[in-house]
Amino acid sequence: MADTPTPLLPAELQDRLREPLPVDAARRARSMGAIMAAVQVLPVPRRWSLPPSITRWRRRGVLAPAGALAFGLLLTLWTGVTSLTDVFSRSSAAVLAKAEFIGDTVITRLVPVAEETRLVTAGGMRRALHDTLYDTMRIVRFALRAPAASRVMLVESASTTLPGAQGTRFAVARDLASGLWEMRTVVPRHAVADAFAFVVDDARRVPVRTPMSEQSFGPREQALADTSL
């Protein structure tokens, strides 16, 4: 009802406004009949309700479990199953690289150093940093047969090696059974063998030679130096 206590209009006028109009029964029946006749030919109105997961999203801003599952499925189909597999494989490669040490130095978290590590090209996804490294770098196995040596270092001496790594010394591990000092590391693809040298017992320098090529490490990516030490 009206919430204004003060009568703005005289009561008599208000009564006239409120009183029902005189009803012409025939006319009223005709009007209502016309309405119902028109209603009969219209389609029955239907109340379409949204699925519960959608309504929960609208109410609370969260998805129901079934809705979340459906959303995840849609997302998977949208991004592509192969892309997700690629991501998993690449993660595995990154873990391998992270676990690889040379002496006390971690090469890098993103550079796979094991030969068994495969390059995974992610279809439809942005290339990661180590993909780019694989394009320009390669893994080289350095080996020195020196059973009598007590300490062997690998020294980079040229500017063609890793940026910022000139003059770096890497400690090389020894296989006690075979007397082979061996290490694998990542070098620029076009680095020449002369850029590396072994330093034995902090005194002798043994240039790295390769029988396959004078300019590079060769297709086997292996540099082997032999010494009588």
Added chain:
Amino acid sequence: MTLSDALIVRRVLGGDTEAFRALVERYHDDAVRYATHLLGCHAEAEDAVQDTFLRAYRYLASYQEQDKFRAWLWRILVNRCRTRLGERTRRPEPCDVSVITQLADANAAAPDDDLDRTFLREELAQALAALPADQREAVVLHFTEGLSYPEMSAVTGTGVSALKMRVHRACDRLRTLLTDVIHG
């Protein structure tokens, strides 16, 4: 037993088209009275009411049960009346059969309705017709339909303070126009 509006709506949505007749019978007369006061023409008011019920039926699924059905229906009715008033402004088609004549004819069938009341009703109809449409709408909703200002605001989409102002001005105008009738 009288069924609630919400129950009837549920039945209609369930496919019982004939149940809609109960809603039409329940609100037809009030809707015609409102439209007649607003449009000043009984025939045009009936057309507007028919449009209103058809539109209400078509969009019945959008009615929320927590709302009053009458208020929801009146929102449609107010819009239909506004549309007709707008069309009348663009294409003036004077209603030949005025509400005064309509009421006078109808009153002939009511022998106990005295002449003074009939005369006052005619004068009131003329005074309402002289009001601006927005003021007429506000005063009819307030006094004829008995809606509160918040309810009027919900129906018309106009702010409460603006509605109060419209009702106040409309009443001033009506009192001025009907001074002779009231005090006579």
